[in-house]
Amino acid sequence: MRRAIPLTILAVVGTVLIVSVFLPPLENLGEDFTLFFDIIAVFAFFLGGGNLVRIHFNKLWRKRKDWGFSIVTLFGFFFMLVIGLLKIGNPGGIGADPTAEGSWFQETFNYVINPLQSTMYALLAFFVASASYRAFRAKNREATLLLLAAFIILLGRTPFGVMLTAWVPESWSIAQIPNLAVWIMNSPNLAGQRAIIIGIGLGVVSMSLRLILGIERSYLGEDRG
Amino acid sequence: MEVLFEHFRLWLAAFLTLGIFSFLYKDNPWYKLSEAIFVGISAGYWFVVLFWDNFYGKFWVGAGDYTFGWIGAKLSGGEVPSSSGIDLMLWVGAILGFLMLLRLIPKIGWLSRWPLAFIVGATAGLWLINYVASNVMVQVQATMVPLFSSTFGSGFDSSLGAIIGTIVIFVGTFSGLVYFFFSKAHTGAFGTTAKIGILFLMITFGASFGYTVMSRMSLLIGRIDYLLGDWLGMIK
Numbered sequence: 001m002r003r004a005i006p007l008t009i010l011a012v013v014g015t016v017l018i019v020s021v022f023l024p025p026l027e028n029l030g031e032d033f034t035l036f037f038d039i040i041a042v043f044a045f046f047l048g049g050g051n052l053v054r055i056h057f058n059k060l061w062r063k064r065k066d067w068g069f070s071i072v073t074l075f076g077f078f079f080m081l082v083i084g085l086l087k088i089g090n091p092g093g094i095g096a097d098p099t100a101e102g103s104w105f106q107e108t109f110n111y112v113i114n115p116l117q118s119t120m121y122a123l124l125a126f127f128v129a130s131a132s133y134r135a136f137r138a139k140n141r142e143a144t145l146l147l148l149a150a151f152i153i154l155l156g157r158t159p160f161g162v163m164l165t166a167w168v169p170e171s172w173s174i175a176q177i178p179n180l181a182v183w184i185m186n187s188p189n190l191a192g193q194r195a196i197i198i199g200i201g202l203g204v205v206s207m208s209l210r211l212i213l214g215i216e217r218s219y220l221g222e223d224r225g
Numbered sequence: 226m227e228v229l230f231e232h233f234r235l236w237l238a239a240f241l242t243l244g245i246f247s248f249l250y251k252d253n254p255w256y257k258l259s260e261a262i263f264v265g266i267s268a269g270y271w272f273v274v275l276f277w278d279n280f281y282g283k284f285w286v287g288a289g290d291y292t293f294g295w296i297g298a299k300l301s302g303g304e305v306p307s308s309s310g311i312d313l314m315l316w317v318g319a320i321l322g323f324l325m326l327l328r329l330i331p332k333i334g335w336l337s338r339w340p341l342a343f344i345v346g347a348t349a350g351l352w353l354i355n356y357v358a359s360n361v362m363v364q365v366q367a368t369m370v371p372l373f374s375s376t377f378g379s380g381f382d383s384s385l386g387a388i389i390g391t392i393v394i395f396v397g398t399f400s401g402l403v404y405f406f407f408s409k410a411h412t413g414a415f416g417t418t419a420k421i422g423i424l425f426l427m428i429t430f431g432a433s434f435g436y437t438v439m440s441r442m443s444l445l446i447g448r449i450d451y452l453l454g455d456w457l458g459m460i461k
Contacts (some may be wrong), residue, residue, distance in 0.1 A: 002335045006342035013343055017350025033347045035283060036318030040340055042280040043322030047329075049272050052264075069257050073265035080269025085276065098277050105273065107234065113270055115238040115451070116263040119245040122448045125441035126249060132434070142427045149431025150438070157439055174386075184432055187390045191397020192429025194364050195422065198398070199405045201360025208349035208356075219345050220338055 007214045014212035052077060080108065149184055156181025239456040242448055288315040368398045397425035
């Protein structure tokens with residue numbers, strides 16, 4: 001019962017959506033179901049937000065290591081909830097869009113979330129450089145190709161790359177690093193990308209069929225009830 | 226006052242940017258503080274955006290407000306609200322969403338599998354068709370194009386570069402797919418084709434890596450530009 005009903009729901013919903021593509025009266029069903037997803041996502045976020053609060057309150061209550069930072073996290077979370085849901089500091093008042101320009105909510109996004117997010121990603125530049133130093137050694141043919149392709153793409157996008165092969169005559173323009181980078185992107189890289197994309201497509205089809213036919217059940221969890 | 230706020234915002238963004246960069250030295254309280262702020266504020270931000278966009282904008286405006294208005298009118302004998310533009314089917318989404326919350330009550334937590342099954346089933350149904358159309362059919366069609374002309378039956382209008390490019394793409398895609406076929410041992414002609422596929426895949430990974438490094442570098446330059454330009458005013 002606990003597993004039969006979800007399996008039936010999955011099989012019926014999946015089959016109906018596949019059939020709907022071939023039946024004009026049902027062709028908008030996909031869009032309707034996407035709307036349901038959006039609504040379910042809000043409730044999932046209730047769960048996620050609740051979990052965040054529970055974990056940090058727990059850490060605070062038990063005075064675990066670095067509990068002081070949990071106060072900051074909780075304060076940030078509730079601060080955004082209050083100014084976003086009650087639209088405090090919004091020039092348009094309660095009826096306005098919460099992300100209206102000049103609102104506290106949007107200003108916090110612009111001056112707190114945005115710099116933090118970009119810096120987090122920018123930080124990866126250092127780690128990628130350090131990782132590539134260790135991993136990219138031309139140990140064999142495949143590794144050499146990978147290294148060369150990355151190197152040409154990187155050089156091809158910089159003024160140094162343009163300068164390096166500027167002496168190559170126009171009749172051999174393909175040998176100029178920027179042109180070579182474009183060729184790599186448009187030919188061998190595209191071929192590899194296509195093989196991966198087609199592979200993913202076939203993988204998705206096979207996994208979808210496994211789910212709809214009830215062969216794949218891992219999403220139900222461990223409970224055998 | 227506005228100037229003071231502008232300075233406060235600039236200093237706050239710079240303080241947080243440097244806080245994250247301080248991790249390059251080692252894990253430290255400044256980094257942990259910036260991280261804690263990031264987690265709390267981001268979670269709150271997306272919670273509010275989802276609430277207003279999806280819950281209010283889609284469910285409440287589309288069905289919730291009308292339903293409660295209708296019940297209220299029936300109970301009090303007042304005027305029933307107009308049902309134009311109302312989609313009561315949205316209640317299905319709301320009920321499934323509510324079932325998801327039942328995960329918090331262990332005794333009936335198993336009911337939360339129903340919305341999960343709905344999401345997984347709908348995703349499987351939608352993706353099965355979409356992926357066949359966009360990831361398989363379109364890509365196969367784009368790979369097998371005429372060698373000597375840009376379109377079928379239009380005569381010879383291609384260049385040597387384009388012909389070589391078409392051959393490279395076809396050979397690369399085919400051999401790459403052969404490499405991903407694991408149901409047959411990679412030996413003989415099949416193995417040789419798979420090896421060619423690996424070479425193409427290596428070039429793809431190298432190119433993707435190069436692009437990733439470029440995008441991260443561009444973000445890094447953006448942050449340094451902010452610190453030296455907007456904050457310190459050293460770059461005009």
